[in-house]
Amino acid sequence: MSEEQDKRATRVSRRAVLASTAIGSAGLAGCLGRLRTVRNQDIPDQLSLKVLTVPGDDDAVATQIGRMLADNLNTIGVNVDLQLFPEDELRRKVLVNQEYDLFISAYQNIERPDALRPLLHSSFVGEVGWQNPFEFTDIGIDELLEAQQQQRGSQRRRTVVDLQHEIVRKQPFIPVAVPDLIRASRTEEFTNWRWSSRDLSQSLVRVNSREADTDTLPLVSTDAQITRSLNPIAIQSRNKGQISGLFYDSLGRYIDGTVEPWAATGWDLSTTDEETTLTVTLRPELTFHDGTPLTADDVAFTVELLQDTSLGEFEVPVPAPRFRGRSSMVESVTVLDDRTVKLAFSNVNPQTAVRILTVPIFPEHVWRSKARPAEIAGVDISEAVTEALVWQNPEPIGSGPFKFESSVEDEELVVQRNDAHLLHRNPTALPKQVAERFADGIPFNRLRIQIVRSDDAALGLLTSGSVDATVSNLGPSVVPRIGREQSVELHVERSPSLYIIGCNTLKEPLGNPHFRRLIARLIDKETIREEVFGGFARPATSPLTGTEWVPSDLRWAGVDPELPFFGTNGSLDIEEIHSYLRDAGFEFSDNDNLLQQ
Amino acid sequence: MTLLIQYLQLVTVVTVCLGVGLYTIVGPARIRSFYVDYRTRLCHGLAHLSVLGTVFGISMYWRPIGGEVSWTLEYNITHTLYSIEGYLVPTIQELATTKLTWALSLVYVFGYVFLVLFPLVSYLFLDTLRPFRVTALSYIINYLIGLGSYTLFIAYGPRNYMPGEVRGLMYEVWPEIEALTTHINTNTNVFPSLHTSLAVTVALLAWYTRDSYPRWFYLASALAGTIAFSTMYLGLHWGTDVVTGAALGITSVWAASYLAAESDEQSRITTTGQQLFATAGDYIKQYRP
Structure with missing residues (x-):
């Protein structure tokens, strides 16, 4: 019997039963009917x-x-x-x-x-x-x-x-x-702390050192997550823009509220009624930390990966949850040559379209292999999750101003200055606002972020002089204590x-x-x-x-x-x-x- | 680095305390008589210590796995604990002064480790090793039940549930110690308070041995009371954790004295240990030229 017939048969029999009950035993049926009604009208439970x-x-x-x-x-x-x-x-x-x-x-x-x-x-x-x-x-x-x-x-x-x-x-x-964003710093060794809420590297370029060669800038954070996973698109990761901006460049960056060229020299914007296109030109000689050149292919790959982390392998696309607003706007991405890439958008105004330029650029040679299904101990665990979304990315390779050096879970993260980065090589090529702030270079070779659990402990390390600033946002309860410490400066800023x-x-x-x-x-x-x-x-x-x-x-x-x-x-x-x-x-x-x- | 320094500091302070304790509580006479048969005593004690050490090792190894199990089972009882007692801990914290916080923090960290270790050392000097065996067994019971409860339940302390109303007093005055406490335990394991249960265990045992070590009984009870109070004062435990911890302490001593053998010859742990040690000794001799 086909499914359709099956259904019809059931319907018929059910109707027959109903009819027979109605005719045959009206008394009993009426009683049961009342029972059903009453049962559904019980006094409801507390919410x-x-x-x-x-x-x-x-x-x-x-x-x-x-x-x-x-x-x-x-x-x-x-x-x-x-x-x-x-x-x-x-x-x-x-x-x-x-x-x-x-x-x-x-x-x-x-x-x-x-x-x-x-x-x-x-x-x-x-x-x-x-x-x-x-x-x-x-x-x-x-x-x-x-x-x-x-x-x-x-x-x-x-x-x-x-x-x-x-x-x-x-x-x-x-x-x-x-x-408000609340942070604290010492001013004995390093001065000119000005925090940017979004991007740690932008805060760090402004810092000056009182001594000529300081090897390490010690910082403290309460975010232990940065020692467990450095994958900016991991499902459970919190918004790690602060840290991922150290390792990864983006084509443009938000500087004082507008998107300015960063890894791109600039872009041409053209709009018709329906379509907006951005033709972006990359800076010459960009390289990833492992020496591989960064080309337009990596940019196109990144957009495709964000739109579908399975890169078309799964029946249904698995977009990266992070940057979803941005990646979902892009209609198509075309590589014109090694240094030029064209992004097309439909029904998106230019002001919104340029937000796609702020996503981190991932190296294709590292991430392509992560488009496979996620596995635990060699076993596929899901048909809807890719490795790219659960991978811990323990040693991130990007093209950003800092390179990964070492990390100990729940204890510390150490990064090294990337001397090949434009920020060190030729800062004048960067947007004027950054170039101006960046006169003497980054005054340290290494950045060490120590992890503690509570704000109290973070502030303790700061007042004892073991670290020079807090990276994570402090809770308002420690503000009075910051006020009592002579050597510690309080920074309060608007947060997004x-x-x-x-x-x-x-x-x-x-x-x-x-x-x-x-x-x-x-x-x-x-x-x-x-x-x-x-x-x-x-x-x-x-x-x-x-x-x-x-x-x-x-x-x-x-x-x-x-x-x-x-x-x-x-x-x-x-x-x-x-x-x-x-x-x-x-x-x-x-x-x-x-x-x- | 900081963690290593913290551990060294702890070991130093506790060793000094144990030394002073041996001299003042155990006394020179017992120490001298210990020399006569110290080999047998240590040998007999070692079997129980090995079992205790193994249980402790397993519990350290189990903690991260147990954490995952807890989050899978998801018996999140923090809100229940709060519903039972409400504002007890914030009320206790109204007493807070910096000096009191320091005193209670030191007792919580150093005092506790000393309290738990001292019976294992001092009971080796007694005429009979039964108190030593009961101590080792009751610690094992404490650990196993505590570990079971930590695996089964997720419970955050008052400091985490009522920030703003309850302060993390210890971390305010002594931030460095956080590295040590977080290394040893996670913040979801507060029910019951193992600090309280072990402290109560030691105090009860001290009562049983009060004829031999009268001073120890007074010191142990004072320390146990202070530790139980400090866990609440410092915002780390709920009153309910402390009460449950005390109950666990009492139960463990009762169970251990029921289980522990009257003499070394009857103790299955001691005799098995002896056999194992003997076999191991033979084995080593055999392969030594």
């Missing part, structure tokens, strides 16, 4: 939610926001379980497996409107990484995200304003605060990151925008700014808070203009919350537990 975040050792700010949220959810009658996961484990839970209800995390880089596209567009649902981890789908927002990518000038500006209003209204995730509460919109009741808006209103952003950040943050209202794109009616005005805190001075107004939830169709048990809908 339970799992809130996931990292422990204090990894990010004390996220832990504290998580605690506040958990306490407030508990107060309104939700059964909360606050679970702490180390950073890589949290990534696995949230960004790969989507096993969560709510999570608190810092999203690393949200400076431009196009960064919202991979985060929220429905076409990215089901991809791993920061590609729509909320599983959020909304036609209106999709259209606005696409429109802003094509439009320019004031038209785009208007679209981005509409987009923010829509996002703020629906709260697929709750923007909490934009933190954003603390968010992510909602798994596939889980009830988080699919309900009314409930997500309630969660936003359980968070007192002003108290968080003062108590958790010690003032070193700005409360976030829109996901683009901290950029010039936020319209005046969405800016922080002492309170959140759209979703003000449900209460005063950190304590909740329970009455008001109950009536809000009742209006939204929720019910409470006799002992004020919030019930599942």
